[in-house]
Every structure is written in C-alpha cells, then in structure tokens.
Amino acid sequence: MIGVVGLGYWGPNLARNFSELGVLSHLCDLDPALRATFASRYPSVRVTDSFEELLAADDVRGVVIATPVPTHHALAKQALEAGKHVLVEKPPAMRAVEIDELVALAAERDLVLMPGHLLLYHPAVRKLKELIDAGELGDVLCVYGNRQNLGIVRTNENALWSLGVHDLSVILYLLDEEPDTAVANGRDFLTPGVEDVVFCYLRFPSGKIAHMHLSWLDPHKMRKMTVVGREKMVVFDDMELERKVTVYEKGPWKRAESYGEWQTRSGDIYIPKIATDEPLKLECQEFLRLIDGEGDRRKVAEDGARVVRALDKLTVSLHG
Numbered sequence: 001m002i003g004v005v006g007l008g009y010w011g012p013n014l015a016r017n018f019s020e021l022g023v024l025s026h027l028c029d030l031d032p033a034l035r036a037t038f039a040s041r042y043p044s045v046r047v048t049d050s051f052e053e054l055l056a057a058d059d060v061r062g063v064v065i066a067t068p069v070p071t072h073h074a075l076a077k078q079a080l081e082a083g084k085h086v087l088v089e090k091p092p093a094m095r096a097v098e099i100d101e102l103v104a105l106a107a108e109r110d111l112v113l114m115p116g117h118l119l120l121y122h123p124a125v126r127k128l129k130e131l132i133d134a135g136e137l138g139d140v141l142c143v144y145g146n147r148q149n150l151g152i153v154r155t156n157e158n159a160l161w162s163l164g165v166h167d168l169s170v171i172l173y174l175l176d177e178e179p180d181t182a183v184a185n186g187r188d189f190l191t192p193g194v195e196d197v198v199f200c201y202l203r204f205p206s207g208k209i210a211h212m213h214l215s216w217l218d219p220h221k222m223r224k225m226t227v228v229g230r231e232k233m234v235v236f237d238d239m240e241l242e243r244k245v246t247v248y249e250k251g252p253w254k255r256a257e258s259y260g261e262w263q264t265r266s267g268d269i270y271i272p273k274i275a276t277d278e279p280l281k282l283e284c285q286e287f288l289r290l291i292d293g294e295g296d297r298r299k300v301a302e303d304g305a306r307v308v309r310a311l312d313k314l315t316v317s318l319h320g
C-alpha cells in the first residue's frame with residue numbers, strides 16, 4: 001500500500017491516482033483543515049498529521065512525498081531509513097550532496113528512490129526518446145527547451161528551480177548523459193534574489209549541447225523542446241492539442257559535385273500519433289512497478305541524482 005505526505009496543491013493529484021489504482025492507505029499533512037477535507041473524501045484511508053505514524057504502518061510499502069522542496073531530503077531520508085520505497089516530488093533534493101546521500105541509502109537498502117519528474121512519463125517525451133534511440137534523427141547535435149510565459153510570478157523559487165527542473169529532466173533523459181559544463185545567466189527583476197529570467201547552457205562529454213530559456217516575464221506562452229539531429233529534427237510542443245510532436249525531415253548534407261560545400265535538405269514533415277494517457281497516472285504506475293521489482297530501480301535513482309547535480313551546478317553558475 002501507499003502513503004502520501006503533503007496534501008497542498010499537488011499531493012491530491014497523487015492521492016487520487018493511487019486511490020484509483022487501489023493502493024492508497026495513508027494520507028498525511030500538518031494542516032488540520034486539509035486533513036478534514038481528505039478524511040471525508042477518502043473515508044477508508046487513514047489520515048494523520050504524523051509522518052512517523054505513516055512510516056510505522058507495516059502495510060505501507062511506498063511513501064510519496066509532495067511537501068515543499070526544502071523538506072524533501074529529510075523526509076525521504078527518514079522514509080528510506082524506515083525501509084520504505086520513496087517517490088519524491090521534483091526536485092528530490094536541493095543539493096548534490098543531499099541527493100547523493102539518498103541514492104546511496106536507497107542502494108544500500110535496495111529500495112526505490114524515484115523522483116517525480118512528470119514530463120518523463122509524457123507520451124510525447126517518450127516518442128522523442130524512441131525516435132532518438134531508434135536512430136531516426138541521426139546523430140543528435142543539440143537540444144533546447146523553451147518554458148516561458150507572463151506569470152505565474154514566483155517570489156520564493158527562481159525560474160531555474162520552478163521551471164527548469166522539468167526541462168532539465170527531459171534533456172538529461174533524452175541524451176542519457178551528465179553535462180560536464182553547466183552555465184546559467186539570469187536576472188532578478190521583480191523580487192531581489194529570485195531570478196525571473198534564466199538562460200542555461202549545457203555541454204555533454206559526447207560534444208552535444210543544450211540550452212534552456214526559462215522565464216515568467218515573456219510575451220510568449222511556450223512549452224517546447226526541440227531536438228536537432230543530423231538527419232531529422234523534431235519538436236515537442238506541449239501547447240498544441242493534436243500536434244504535440246512534429247518531425248522535420250530536414251538536415252545538412254554535402255554534395256560531392258559542389259566541392260564539399262554544405263547544402264540543406266528539406267523533406268516531409270510528419271506528425272506521429274501521441275497517446276493521450278495521463279502522465280501522472282503513468283508515473284504512479286511506474287512507481288508501483290519498481291516496487292514490485294520490475295525495471296531498473298538503481299538507474300531511476302541515479303537519473304534523479306543527475307538532475308539535482310546539474311541543477312546544483314547551474315545554481316552555482318547563476319549566483320557565481
């Protein structure tokens with residue numbers, strides 16, 4: 001069974017999915033009003049203010065943490081030490097040393113430590129990964145993400161942490177590499193110390209490069225990821241309803257008779273069908289599969305650590 005801690009904005013979505021999957025047994029929050037609401041919504045579920053009580057329940061195999069980010073490391077550590085599998089909302093920790101400690105603890109106890117990187121369960125992102133891994137795009141050269149809008153203006157978390165964690169998790173998943181260079185530049189125009197506009201540059205050991213533009217001070221509402229390969233290029237546009245993924249048969253080539261000069265080629269443009277499955281449901285199902293011993297739980301934890309390490313590097317660079 002599963003216990004969910006944190007019933008603010010996001011936790012209820014996780015609770016709903018685990019309830020629909022028939023495995024929700026415990027809910028926990030410090031706020032009495034929220035506890036009352038959820039006790040009446042899920043009458044057969046135990047609702048408590050005590051995380052220790054949730055950890056002490058023998059029937060709880062997995063703990064889902066949807067509390068504010070600064071609490072993630074301590075709660076995840078406590079849950080792993082209590083022998084529970086953990087799904088922790090993004091980002092799973094704030095510092096590289098913290099996530100490395102959690103990964104080591106999970107490995108030592110052979111427990112699941114899964115970060116809640118929702119976009120990795122988006123069928124469109126899966127399609128991008130499938131196209132890359134099948135070699136459809138040829139060598140991947142660069143990837144870039146755009147996550148911009150006017151608002152919501154955050155005052156306690158900058159654009160890198162609030163928006164960037166999504167795109168970073170996708171870029172590292174697609175390329176399956178850890179960047180050796182991570183540079184960020186940005187400005188705190190509205191709230192001192194909280195960057196509203198951030199530009200990031202990543203370079204990987206293979207030579208591939210990536211970029212992220214993250215901002216809540218922008219006229220465009222964009223949620224886009226572009227992958228440029230030598231043979232084809234692909235765009236995932238999450239603002240589109242039906243054309244989530246577009247594949248462009250475009251690329252550079254050299255014509256022998258033009259003495260090695262670069263030419264460009266434009267062929268068909270096609271739109272693969274993308275399933276409409278709810279990414280959060282797929283994420284919750286993946287957690288249950290990992291608990292049941294399917295999949296590679298160590299890689300899932302390591303991939304989560306990679307994201308936090310890159311975030312940490314970008315943060316140092318941003319404040320450099």
Ligand SMILES: NC(=O)c1ccc[n+]([C@@H]2O[C@H](COP(=O)([O-])OP(=O)(O)OC[C@H]3O[C@@H](n4cnc5c(N)ncnc54)[C@H](O)[C@@H]3O)[C@@H](O)[C@H]2O)c1
Binds near residue numbers: 010030031069117
């Ligand atoms: N995957 C996504 O798309 C997505 C979207 C939104 C939020 N999130 C993540 O979800 C997490 C929670 O965000 P939110 O917006 O729901 O926050 P929130 O502040 O709305 O809710 C957090 C809740 O946790 C409770 N809480 C705090 N400390 C606790 C403790 N020690 N024990 C029990 N309860 C405790 C609070 O009372 C509050 O109800 C964050 O990590 C955020 O990044 C993810």
